[in-house]
Amino acid sequence: MKKFRSYKIAFLVLLLGVGACHQKKNISSNLNDKKSFTCPMHPQVVQDQPGSCPICGMDLVEIKIGDNETEVHLNKNQMELANVSVQPVKYQWMGSNMRLNGKLKTDETKTEVISVRVPGRIDKLYIKETGVRVNKGQPIYELYSEPLLTYEQEYLLARDQVNTIGDRNAKDYLEAAYKKLWLYGMTSEQITELANKKLASPTIRFVAPVSGVVTEINVAEGQYVAEGTILYRIENLNYLWAEGELYPHEAAGLKRGDSVTIRVNGYENKPILSKINFLTPEYRQGTQIFMLRAPLAYSHLQWMPGMQTEIVVTHSKKKALAIPTSAVVREQGGSLVYKKDGEGKFIAQRVATGLQNFDWVEITQGLAEGDSVAATGAYLLYSETILKKGGNPMAGHLPEKPEASTVSLEEKQNGSDDFQIKSEWALPIRSLITPYLKIKNALVSSDAKLASTTARELKNQLHEIKNNWPEKNRGVNEPETLKALETSATIMEATQDIEIQRASFSNLSKALYSFIKKFKVGNIHAYYQYCPMAFDNAGGYWISTEKEISNPYFGKTMPQCGETIETLK
Numbered sequence: 387m388k389k390f391r392s393y394k395i396a397f398l399v400l401l402l403g404v405g406a407c408h409q410k411k412n413i414s415s416n417l418n419d420k421k422s423f424t425c426p427m428h429p430q431v432v433q434d435q436p437g438s439c440p441i442c443g444m445d446l447v448e449i450k451i452g453d454n455e456t457e458v459h460l461n462k463n464q465m466e467l468a469n470v471s472v473q474p475v476k477y478q479w480m481g482s483n484m485r486l487n488g489k490l491k492t493d494e495t496k497t498e499v500i501s502v503r504v505p506g507r508i509d510k511l512y513i514k515e516t517g518v519r520v521n522k523g524q525p526i527y528e529l530y531s532e533p534l535l536t537y538e539q540e541y542l543l544a545r546d547q548v549n550t551i552g553d554r555n556a557k558d559y560l561e562a563a564y565k566k567l568w569l570y571g572m573t574s575e576q577i578t579e580l581a582n583k584k585l586a587s588p589t590i591r592f593v594a595p596v597s598g599v600v601t602e603i604n605v606a607e608g609q610y611v612a613e614g615t616i617l618y619r620i621e622n623l624n625y626l627w628a629e630g631e632l633y634p635h636e637a638a639g640l641k642r643g644d645s646v647t648i649r650v651n652g653y654e655n656k657p658i659l660s661k662i663n664f665l666t667p668e669y670r671q672g673t674q675i676f677m678l679r680a681p682l683a684y685s686h687l688q689w690m691p692g693m694q695t696e697i698v699v700t701h702s703k704k705k706a707l708a709i710p711t712s713a714v715v716r717e718q719g720g721s722l723v724y725k726k727d728g729e730g731k732f733i734a735q736r737v738a739t740g741l742q743n744f745d746w747v748e749i750t751q752g753l754a755e756g757d758s759v760a761a762t763g764a765y766l767l768y769s770e771t772i773l774k775k776g777g778n779p780m781a782g783h784l785p786e787k788p789e790a791s792t793v794s795l796e797e798k799q800n801g802s803d804d805f806q807i808k809s810e811w812a813l814p815i816r817s818l819i820t821p822y823l824k825i826k827n828a829l830v831s832s833d834a835k836l837a838s839t840t841a842r843e844l845k846n847q848l849h850e851i852k853n854n855w856p857e858k859n860r861g862v863n864e865p866e867t868l869k870a871l872e873t874s875a876t877i878m879e880a881t882q883d884i885e886i887q888r889a890s891f892s893n894l895s896k897a898l899y900s901f902i903k904k905f906k907v908g909n910i911h912a913y914y915q916y917c918p919m920a921f922d923n924a925g926g927y928w929i930s931t932e933k934e935i936s937n938p939y940f941g942k943t944m945p946q947c948g949e950t951i952e953t954l955k
Contacts, residue, residue, distance in 0.1 A: 423448055458724065458732045458767045465730065470763035472726050473710060475753050481645075481703035483743035485893070486678070487877060487886055488630035488695040490650065493681065496622035498596045502615045503571045506531030509589055511607050513600050513618065520594045520620065527617060528591045537566050538586035545581060598622040626682045626689060628660070630697040633873070637676045640665065640701055646680045647698040650689050651885060654696075654922065658682055662699070694883050698744065706741060706748040710761045712918065712925055714739065714747050715768045717952055724767045726758040732767055735759075744924060765918055765951065818847055818871070822898060825878065826928055829891055829938035830945065834882040837891075841878035848872050870897035888939050892926045899929060902954070917948035929954070 423446035424432045431439050437446055447463055460470060510528040513520060520526060544560035567577050571592050580586070602619035605611060628648045632640075642665065648658040664679040680697070682689070714737070715722050721739050724732040737752030753759070760767055821844035828837040848871055874894035878887045899914060912931050920926030920939035928938055935948040 457727075457734075460730045460732070462730070465763075468763045468766050470766065471761050472758050473713070473761035475707060475709055475749065475757045475759060476755055477705055477707050478746070479703050479705050480708050480741060480743060480746045480748065481700045482741065483745075484632075484636060484699045484701070485744075485877075485889060486630035486632055486636075486697040486699060487881055487883075488628050488648075488697045490682070490689055490691050490693045490695060491627045491629050492601075492621045492623065492691045493625040493627055496598075496625045498598065498620045498622075499616055500526070500595065500618040500620065502529065502611045502613060502617060503569070504529070504531050504534050505611065505613050506534065507610050508605050508607055508617075511603070511605070513603070516600050516603060518600050520597065520600060522594055522597045524594045525591050526594050528589055529611075530589050532588060534567075534570060534590055535586055535588040537563070537570060538580060541567055541577070541580065542584060542586060594620065596620055596622070621691075623687055623690065626691065628658075628680050628682060628695050628697055630678050630680075630695075630699075631670075631675045632678060633674060633876075634676065635869070636873075637665065637678075640678065640699060645700045646678075647700070648680065648682065649696045649698070651694045651696075651883065653689070654885075694881075694886065696886060696889065700743065704741070707750075707753065707755060708746040708748050709753070709759055711742070711745060711747050712923065713759045713761045713764050715764050715951075716927075717768070722768075723753065724760040724764050725753070726760070732760055734768075744921075762918075762923065765916065765949065768951075769949070818844060818851070818898065818901075821847060822894070822929070823931065825891060825894075826930065826938045827936075829884070829888055830936045830941060832884055832941035834884040834887055837884075837887050838879055838882050841875045841887075845872060845875040845879060848875060868901075871901065884941075888926075889921065891928070891938060892921070895926075895928045899927065912954045913950045914952040914954055915948050916951045919944070919947055 422432055422434060423436050431441065431446070433446060436448070438444065439446060447461055460468070464470075507530045508527060509530050512525050512527060541560070541563040544556065544563040547556040548560050564577060567580075568574070572580075572590060573593060576590070598620040599622075600618055601621050602616075604616050604618075611617075628646075630646075640662065642662050644662045646660050646662060648660055650656075650658070660680040660682065662678050662680050666677040669675060670677065678697075678699070709723065713723050715724075720736060722734050722736050725735040727733045735752055738750045740748035740750045742748065821840050824840040825837050825844065828834075828840060848868060851868065871894060874890045874897060877890040878894070881887060912929055913933055914927065915930055915935060916925060916927050917937050917939055918925045920937075926939045930936065933950060935946045935950075937945050937947050940947055
């Protein structure tokens with residue numbers, strides 16, 4: 387990870403060095419044919435002919451800048467350093483995704499309760515503590531039982547009668563005595579041993595009827611028990627359920643058989659594919675929460691009940707022209723991708739998007755099946771074109787649109803992270819900014835408890851907004867935007883699992899950014915920032931009043947990982 391990060395920084399420094407060189411020398415378009423060479427590890431070294439770096443001895447690589455200002459040229463070495471990979475555009479099945487909090491629970495259909503079938507006294511417990519794994523046929527307790535002694539004697543008497551008389555009635559009596567012992571818990575081997583020894587014993591050793599883990603012990607040695615008393619609970623932990631919580635509006639689009647991806651905390655790199663096999667028919671008591679259940683495959687005791695999980699539900703599937711989420715660059719003018727146009731050549735292409743989930747984005751306009759795009763490293767290519775042109779790489783490629791509202795959202799003069807909103811149109815946003823930034827700072831510090839508390843504060847502010855939303859604004863994207871904000875805040879409040887909070891904060895950030903954009907709140911003195919390495923390279927966004935990066939998704943691990951992709955000003 388550190389090595390990749392150093393390469394990535396080196397590549398960015400290389401791009402900055404190239405941009406600075408162009409600005410300093412004021413190279414015009416008719417001089418683009420002139421070749422320059424630089425060191426991938428020391429971008430300050432620039433020569434007009436190939437050779438070796440005087441610092442480290444590496445071979446110099448050619449710096450290529452296309453005539454088209456939306457083009458980026460990279461050689462093979464640069465693509466490897468920048469982690470730029472290419473993927474074809476194709477039609478595939480995709481659906482809407484929904485993230486749910488959940489936990490693992492034992493499969494109740496695999497649970498066995500061991501109870502006493504005949505009254506007596508527990509003389510010995512072979513398993514005296516929970517958490518112990520037992521195998522089928524393993525001794526688990528000894529019982530002293532006078533009734534069972536009587537049944538043994540009846541069986542021996544029946545055998546003697548069969549051997550002496552041998553008539554039909556004697557055989558029926560023997561068969562009935564045998565079944566009685568078997569029904570009271572003795573195994574066939576024990577009954578055979580009794581017949582061979584011809585000696586009844588008041589103490590019988592009982593064995594486990596199934597394999598599993600002992601999760602409950604309800605008796606002690608020397609205790610007298612009645613028929614039906616529960617002794618042990620044995621659970622087969624190789625088979626588990628993942629149960630997730632969802633609200634009524636989330637359950638509306640779900641049904642049994644929908645696909646889910648389960649990520650267990652601590653095993654996020656091993657996603658488990660499953661399907662919904664049960665949806666509870668009623669709310670959980672005292673809440674407005676439904677439960678869904680999905681079975682896990684044979685786990686070999688890798689996971690345990692009670693472990694926290696993230697359940698990603700995929701529904702409303704359709705076949706669409708799709709590319710990876712990481713290939714789409716979001717900026718003020720819309721969305722763009724970098725389309726491959728020859729060996730090492732990429733051109734910025736404006737696209738229109740449709741259905742989106744955590745992995746894929748539907749392309750409704752701008753690309754065709756068979757095209758190839760930069761699936762990773764798109765934001766690095768975007769940064770390069772910004773440096774080369776000194777502005778939006780797609781400027782001049784966008785249709786004219788009406789001027790944005792003159793609404794302003796300015797930072798307070800005292801330097802705090804709070805904002806002042808000067809327009810009634812944007813007034814409802816005021817109360818959200820302060821708790822949002824507190825949540826961000828809590829995640830930077832990896833303080834799950836503070837993040838949960840502040841999420842409650844943000845949720846309370848959302849309720850105030852819904853109750854006092856200006857009448858003239860109602861119905862203008864208000865329901866779905868506020869609903870997304872409220873759902874994310876609710877999840878963050880309900881858990882103190884820092885990873886689940888960070889996933890919800892990512893959705894919260896996107897919703898807040900969308901809220902600001904949809905209501906045309908312009909001139910915001912803040913920064914929309916992005917880390918492409920968050921969530922296993924799926925990427926994560928956030929809003930900050932500080933240009934310096936403080937990454938809320940990695941905490942102290944990589945606090946400066948990320949970049950500013952848009953200045954809200």
